[in-house]
Amino acid sequence: MEIIILSGCIGVLVLALMVTFYQIKQLKRQLVDTNASLSQQLSQFERDVKIIKLELEEIRQSSVGVGKTVKTLGQYFSQLEQKFNEVELFEPESKLYTRAAKLAEKGASVDEIMAECEIPRAEAELVLSLRNKVAR
Incomplete structure (x- = not known):
């Protein structure tokens, strides 16, 4: 009778181990799927960051160009104002x-x-x- 009880206990333990291994296998599959999804999201994020960096560099270069143009126009208008004032003085x-x-x-x-x-x-x-x- 002890052997039957011992066999039953071993059977229950084996069944519990099989259920545990099955659950571990499902968890591992979920982790692999989650990892793949996160890897895709990370790749997309890295692409987006690269695009934003390029756009930011374009904006920076444009603003430098605009700044130079504004400076040039300021100098030009200053010269025109000076010439206008000179003309007013002589006429x-x-x-x-x-x-x-x-x-x-x-x-x-x-x-x-x-x-x-x-x-x-x-x-x-x-x-x-x-x-x-x-x-x-």
């Missing part, structure tokens, strides 16, 4: 028209512009007309 007539434009901007009438700047009516009307077009 006394331009001072009159600048003054007339400022008066028109402040809302002066044609008669006021003529009197203040000593320019003909047609020129005062022209200045006023141009100023009104710019204001729109």
Whole structure:
């Protein structure tokens, strides 16, 4: 009778070992599948990072180019402003028209512009007309 009990215990142990091995085999398969999935995700992530790095480098290079262009334009406009100021200094007539434009901007009438700047009516009307077009 002891042999029967011992055989039954061994049978139960063998069955328990078989179930445990089966569960271990399933867990191993799940780990392999998960590892493969994670490897694919990692590969995709690495590709995405590479693409983003390339795009970031393109943006950086573009911004450097834009910065150089802005600097060049700033220098160009500075030179133009300097030349404009020089022309204003040497042309006394331009001072009159600048003054007339400022008066028109402040809302002066044609008669006021003529009197203040000593320019003909047609020129005062022209200045006023141009100023009104710019204001729109």
